[in-house]
Amino acid sequence: MKTIEDLWPEDLVRMDIPSPKEILIEQANYLTERTKNLLVGEVKTSAVMIKNEGENYINHEFIIKAPFMGNYQFVLLKVAHKLSIYPLTITDELNEESFVIYDEGEFKRTLAQILRSKLVKDAINSLVGRIGYSSI
Amino acid sequence: MNIGFWNINGKKLGTPIRDFAIINQLDILILGESPYEPSELLLILNQYSSDYFYAPEIICKKIQFFIKFKPELFSLIEEKNRISVRRLFSAKHGVVTLVAVHYNSKVNWSNEDQAAQSLIYKNLIDSVEAREGHKRTIICGDFNMNPFDVGMVQSTGLHAVMEKKIAIKQSRIIDGDSYDFFYNPMWSFLGDLGKGEVSGSLYYSPAKPINYHWNLFDQVLIRPALINDFVDDELDIITKIGKIELLTKNHTIDTNYSDHLPIKFKINI
Numbered sequence: 001m002k003t004i005e006d007l008w009p010e011d012l013v014r015m016d017i018p019s020p021k022e023i024l025i026e027q028a029n030y031l032t033e034r035t036k037n038l039l040v041g042e043v044k045t046s047a048v049m050i051k052n053e054g055e056n057y058i059n060h061e062f063i064i065k066a067p068f069m070g071n072y073q074f075v076l077l078k079v080a081h082k083l084s085i086y087p088l089t090i091t092d093e094l095n096e097e098s099f100v101i102y103d104e105g106e107f108k109r110t111l112a113q114i115l116r117s118k119l120v121k122d123a124i125n126s127l128v129g130r131i132g133y134s135s136i
Numbered sequence: 137m138n139i140g141f142w143n144i145n146g147k148k149l150g151t152p153i154r155d156f157a158i159i160n161q162l163d164i165l166i167l168g169e170s171p172y173e174p175s176e177l178l179l180i181l182n183q184y185s186s187d188y189f190y191a192p193e194i195i196c197k198k199i200q201f202f203i204k205f206k207p208e209l210f211s212l213i214e215e216k217n218r219i220s221v222r223r224l225f226s227a228k229h230g231v232v233t234l235v236a237v238h239y240n241s242k243v244n245w246s247n248e249d250q251a252a253q254s255l256i257y258k259n260l261i262d263s264v265e266a267r268e269g270h271k272r273t274i275i276c277g278d279f280n281m282n283p284f285d286v287g288m289v290q291s292t293g294l295h296a297v298m299e300k301k302i303a304i305k306q307s308r309i310i311d312g313d314s315y316d317f318f319y320n321p322m323w324s325f326l327g328d329l330g331k332g333e334v335s336g337s338l339y340y341s342p343a344k345p346i347n348y349h350w351n352l353f354d355q356v357l358i359r360p361a362l363i364n365d366f367v368d369d370e371l372d373i374i375t376k377i378g379k380i381e382l383l384t385k386n387h388t389i390d391t392n393y394s395d396h397l398p399i400k401f402k403i404n405i
Contacts, residue, residue, distance in 0.1 A: 070223060071267070072212040074195055094195055096217060123195045130194070 020079050020088060020107060021045060024062050027115065031064065031124075038131050039124065040065045055082055064124070068131045074123070077114055094119040137405055138370070141236070141354060142398035143168035143278045149393055154180050155377045157188070157202070160400045164210075164224075165202040168238045168278045168396075174200060196220040198238045199277065210234075213264055219257065221264050226405040228365070229272050233264060237277035251286040254293030262316075271316065274403065276356040278396065282336075283323045283352055291315040296357045298323035303360045318357040321371055321401075325352060333375050337397045339388045354399045362403060370402035 018026075021043060028041025044061045060079040066072045074093075081088035088107065091098045092114045101107045114120065140162040144153065146169045157165045165188070170177070174190040181188040181202055191201040196215040201222070203210050213221040219237045226232045240253060265271050279288065287293045291310050296318040297303050303319035324331040336350030354373075358366055374397055375383050382397055384390045389397060 070211045070213070072194070072214065074215045093216065119195070126194050130192075 017104065020081065020085065021060055023104075023108065023111065024060055024079065027111065028062060035124070035128060038066070038068060038128055040067060057082060064127070066127050066131065069127070072127075076120065077111075090114070092117070094123065137163045138400060138402050139164045139166070139234075139274075139276065139356075140374075140398055140400040141166045141168070141276050141278070141356075143238070143354060143394060143396040144171075145169050145391075145394040145396060146171045147394060148172060150180055152377050152380055152393060153177065154183060155380070156374065156398055156400075157181060158184075159378060160374070162400065163204045164234070166236045166276065167200045167202075168198065170200045172200070174202075178202065191222070193220060199236045201236070213268070214260065216260070219260065221260070223268070224405075226272075228405050229270075231268070231270070231272070232362070232405050233268055233270075233273040235261065235264075235273060235275040235277075237275060237279060239278060239280040241280050245280075247281075247285060247287070250281055251290060251293060254281075254287035254290065258293055258295070270361070271359045272361045272405075273318075273359045274356065274362060275318065275358075276354075276399070276401070278354050280353050282348065283320050283326070283355065288320065288355075294318055294357060296320035296355075300363050304363060306360050317360060319360060319363055319366075320355060320357050321366065321368065322352055322355040324371075325373060331371070332373050334373055334383070334387075334397065337373050337399060338395060341388075354396055356399065356401050358403070362405070365404045367402040367404060370400070372400055374398045374400060 024043045028043050031039060031041035042063045042065055044063060046059050048057050048059060057080050062076045063073050064076050077093055078091045079088055087100050087102050089098055089100055090110055095117055099110050101110055138161050140156060140160055142156060144167055148171055178188060178190050187204050188202045189207055191203050191207045191210045194212065194215060196217060196219065198218055199220050209225040211223045213223050213233065215221065218239060219235065222234045224232045224234045240250060261273060265273060281288050283296065288296050295315050298320060300319055303317045305317065307314045307316045326335055334350060336352040337354035338351045339349060340351055341347055341349045382390055382393055389395060
């Protein structure tokens with residue numbers, strides 16, 4: 001039987017480029033690790049169809065949870081993109097700002113800017129302090 | 137349990153806030169647009185007693201809670217910048233969810249913006265109710281919308297209806313999906329034949345074609361599960377605190393205090 005050759009491109013799936021979700025999950029894991037599990041970072045993903053645009057959007061919510069405070073939680077930031085990923089929109093929920101991002105480098109820089117903002121640091125310190133381990 | 141809400145418009149009103157709490161025997165005082173450091177206001181509230189505690193927030197700086205019981209009985213569930221969700225211990229039900237909001241203003245947001253955002257609020261409340269395992273939810277605060285605005289009424293928003301008889305049906309189905317009701321008792325204040333001395337909690341009368349004059353932005357909504365616990369006669373828009381008249385002689389709001397009137401309600405939980 002004659003074998004039909006693989007017509008897919010060699011770089012069909014580029015494993016070397018992390019998706020926004022993977023980057024968010026990594027940061028969520030760092031938060032959990034850095035706070036010794038007092039806080040837990042979580043990424044919740046959902047797909048929505050914007051009817052009037054006829055487009056599927058994938059939404060990621062970066063949630064910070066405090067298991068020792070009755071599972072208190074807040075959404076730190078949101079990321080929304082189409083299947084093509086870039087450009088994407090990242091929304092800083094605490095500072096109430098949104099940014100349109102065109103590539104991975106810009107995404108990481110903006111994410112770092114949000115995670116390092118004073119409001120975010122204050123919120124995390126307030127949470128950890130409330131739990132009673134202020135010396136992490 | 138007596139609960140009061142007042143958007144104090146960034147003003148350090150001092151004793152009127154204290155008297156609002158004391159005269160109405162508020163167990164929970166919720167303030168919007170408070171310029172106070174919590175400790176500063178706590179000293180004013182507790183001038184004659186040590187009744188009130190401050191229930192601290194993590195991220196929601198737009199709303200402050202002062203409570204007559206220990207903060208451990210009033211734990212945080214979730215917050216956004218303009219919404220604070222609390223778990224309130226209840227002798228009758230075990231726990232109840234109390235949500236306070238300070239919605240985006242009509243100055244910066246159109247009715248369409250507000251309606252779109254109410255979907256976010258609905259999703260948050262649905263998510264909290266699923267996690268908490270009950271639907272004993274109260275929402276109060278400055279919604280910056282009237283009871284009849286789309287964001288308050290639409291099924292994908294707060295879905296708040298004007299009659300208990302409708303609300304106790306629990307939910308309705310639209311296009312195959314079920315949407316839970318809130319009961320909004322504030323509808324009862326609209327117009328001269330309505331409840332109370334005023335038809336709203338904010339008076340704004342611009343020289344524009346569409347003008348409601350009174351706006352009822354400060355509201356309380358309850359889920360059907362708590363309707364029987366809600367004391368209708370205790371719901372009020374406050375126009376007088378002790379000897380202080382919050383209305384002018386022209387029957388508008390005296391903005392020397394705030395541009396909003398406070399509301400108070402009682403729920404037997």
